[in-house]
Amino acid sequence: MRLETLQQIKNDAANCTACDLHLGRTNSVVSRGSVNAKIILLGEGPGFYEDQQGLPFVGPSGKLLDNMIRAMGMEPADVYICNAVNCRPPNNRKPYPEEIKTCNDFLKRQITLIDPRVILTLGATAAESLLGFGDSVGKRRGRWHEWNKIPLRVTYHPSALLRDSSKKQEAWLDLQAVLKFLKE
Numbered sequence: 001m002r003l004e005t006l007q008q009i010k011n012d013a014a015n016c017t018a019c020d021l022h023l024g025r026t027n028s029v030v031s032r033g034s035v036n037a038k039i040i041l042l043g044e045g046p047g048f049y050e051d052q053q054g055l056p057f058v059g060p061s062g063k064l065l066d067n068m069i070r071a072m073g074m075e076p077a078d079v080y081i082c083n084a085v086n087c088r089p090p091n092n093r094k095p096y097p098e099e100i101k102t103c104n105d106f107l108k109r110q111i112t113l114i115d116p117r118v119i120l121t122l123g124a125t126a127a128e129s130l131l132g133f134g135d136s137v138g139k140r141r142g143r144w145h146e147w148n149k150i151p152l153r154v155t156y157h158p159s160a161l162l163r164d165s166s167k168k169q170e171a172w173l174d175l176q177a178v179l180k181f182l183k184e
């Protein structure tokens with residue numbers, strides 16, 4: 001029953017033309033992982049490899065994300081991974097605020113379906129999609145937030161960690177805070 005509902009979300013995303021991002025997509029990209037996950041990892045949007053394969057986080061950022069998940073003692077298949085927008089922005093630009101808002105219904109449907117114990121947002125766009133526009137990741141990370149009563153933590157996008165490895169220590173602290181919460 002739950003899987004059918006996820007399939008419905010994926011079908012709706014595949015047919016969605018609600019914003020201009022549909023014009024350049026090869027595939028809409030909704031999620032990978034488990035519908036029974038306790039944690040949702042939320043990124044920005046599909047890049048080249050994701051658009052080609054129809055799966056989130058399968059390029060270099062995805063490899064790092066999978067390593068981060070394993071460092072937390074979990075398997076990538078046991079978590080739920082999705083994005084703020086389902087279709088690839090041209091030239092991998094940051095999604096415009098109106099695109100994030102238009103795609104937000106898909107995100108909310110997924111969170112309702114998964115009903116996670118915790119959400120970890122990866123990068124500024126992911127945080128903006130649930131917490132609103134404004135503060136940087138640097139200002140939002142390091143403390144707990146909430147979305148619809150679900151505890152939410154903010155950290156850097158894996159692509160930012162690939163560009164600037166000095167952020168890895170802070171990201172590791174963020175992962176540890178989430179891990180501690182899940183063990184409580």
Ligand code: SF4
Pocket residue numbers: 013016017018019020021022028085086087099102103106
């Ligand atoms: Fe629809 Fe989201 Fe794709 Fe825009 S990004 S076309 S709202 S699925």
